[in-house]
């Protein structure tokens with residue numbers, strides 16, 4: 342069995358694509374898991390995106406706690422006999438997968454973007470050394486646990502006619518030793534770069550916080566309205582919130598159009614946006630690394646180029 346779990350349903354849709362492929366190659370069924378309250382409409386959605394069956398592990402837990410969820414998931418693995426476990430690689434998923442690996446004494450590959458079967462073995466690839474190399478890992482034990490980051494795979498086409506079985510079962514989990522004392526929401530500007538189709542990003546080439554208006558204006562006329570940035574803008578200067586931060590330690594994005602202005606193109610930034618459809622770079626240094634990753638490069642001062650580009654797009658778009 343190939344088992345798929347995430348607390349983020351979009352990630353489950355994406356992971357089902359690779360799960361279906363693995364299931365076909367190993368002649369195994371694909372099971373999507375829901376932990377918490379019974380949600381049959383979500384279960385049906387999982388089936389329409391490729392799951393053969395959905396296992397709803399009913400619990401009374403209101404919030405995610407890694408210890409408890411690991412206990413539940415390990416019981417689901419035992420019950421279903423799953424030998425390949427795909428987990429969405431968000432914060433909760435990473436903690437869950439590591440703990441599950443510990444409990445099941447199983448190997449765990451984090452952040453894989455390619456999984457395949459060769460000579461009856463499962464292989465998982467992951468990008469290492471900030472995108473400079475790809476590690477190919479083979480599992481020597483079962484089950485194989487693999488976490489998959491957002492956007493690594495596209496979901497399959499939704500097929501509402503697909504049929505699958507939904508199993509509901511109350512699973513008791515050992516109460517964790519820790520207690521949640523306070524939940525503090527992360528300060529957010531409500532930006533979602535991961536789902537954006539057009540992103541205009543700014544870097545250290547901007548001299549002042551106020552100048553980011555140039556990027557906002559260009560994003561506005563492109564109807565993308567999504568502004569991204571390099572790490573120094575969010576982490577060091579704090580001109581924008583971390584929602585905008587793109588790269589290895591920020592968000593991984595895959596827009597149709599990515600415009601990088603005043604960004605040098607260090608590998609840690611590229612790691613977050615290399616899968617974009619078309620990349621346009623604006624930089625005054627013709628030797629800037631970003632041009633190596635760009636489809637179109639504009640060598641020039643961003644303070645001159647961006648207003649001209651904004652005006653031209655405005656005219657074209659009416």
Ligand SMILES: Cc1cc2nc3c(=O)[nH]c(=O)nc-3n(C[C@H](O)[C@H](O)[C@H](O)COP(=O)(O)OP(=O)(O)OC[C@H]3O[C@@H](n4cnc5c(N)ncnc54)[C@H](O)[C@@H]3O)c2cc1C
Nearest residue numbers: 544545546571572588589590591603604605609610625643
């Ligand atoms: C473990 C680790 C994780 C990291 N994670 C990330 C990450 O997730 N995301 C990330 O972005 N970085 C990350 N970094 C940092 C990364 O290595 C770079 O330091 C950072 O990306 C540089 O940001 P920048 O391109 O904005 O600035 P700089 O490298 O300073 O580049 C500024 C660019 O602007 C150009 N410029 C200057 N003035 C103008 C002008 N007027 N017009 C046009 N161009 C101009 C310059 O030519 C230059 O190329 C990480 C680093 C480490 C070690």
